[in-house]
Amino acid sequence: TPQAPAAASHPSEPIIGVIPWVIRRTGTLGMKTESYTLVVTPQRLIFALLTKEARDENIRKAQEQAKAEGKNVFQRIGAQMNADNGAAYFNMSPDAALAENPANFFLLNQQVESAKITSYSDDEGGVTTYYLELKGGFGKMKFEMGRLNERGARQVLRQALGAAMR
Numbered sequence: 371t372p373q374a375p376a377a378a379s380h381p382s383e384p385i386i387g388v389i390p391w392v393i394r395r396t397g398t399l400g401m402k403t404e405s406y407t408l409v410v411t412p413q414r415l416i417f418a419l420l421t422k423e424a425r426d427e428n429i430r431k432a433q434e435q436a437k438a439e440g441k442n443v444f445q446r447i448g449a450q451m452n453a454d455n456g457a458a459y460f461n462m463s464p465d466a467a468l469a470e471n472p473a474n475f476f477l478l479n480q481q482v483e484s485a486k487i488t489s490y491s492d493d494e495g496g497v498t499t500y501y502l503e504l505k506g507g508f509g510k511m512k513f514e515m516g517r518l519n520e521r522g523a524r525q526v527l528r529q530a531l532g533a534a535m536r
Contacts, residue, residue: 385409387523388457392417405419409459410527412479415482417476417477421471477511481508482505484505484534484536487520488503500515
């Protein structure tokens with residue numbers, strides 16, 4: 371779910387929103403995946419790699435916090451499931467988010483000629499998979515989007531990309 375900005379915004383490049391679980395398939399037949407948190411600013415789309423270590427650390431912190439708050443087992447599991455929502459990026463500058471991992475990268479919003487979110491539903495009506503497609507001077511990039519609040523993601527991307535977002 372895209373998060374709304376916290377008070378610790380950065381005036382020179384404020385963070386408009388954060389979209390967790392943006393997945394890029396790589397390797398032969400797309401068998402390998404890389405998970406990113408998409409940090410959206412008025413100037414850039416920053417893709418922050420979500421490593422297994424970072425995920426484990428987020429889960430550990432969420433468990434500790436839930437335990438300290440006296441939450442029951444089910445509430446702790448809920449906290450654990452929301453541990454990777456990307457909210458921490460609102461408390462850092464876009465440059466700090468980019469510097470967090472050498473695999474992180476960004477696209478300038480002005481480079482994006484078209485962006486669209488599409489969906490695919492299986493015939494059983496159970497699973498809907500969302501995709502983010504970006505096209506521009508960098509070529510074409512396609513990402514799978516997990517745990518998506520589609521309307522919120524569209525709104526955040528439209529705010530950053532304007533008419534390029536369809």
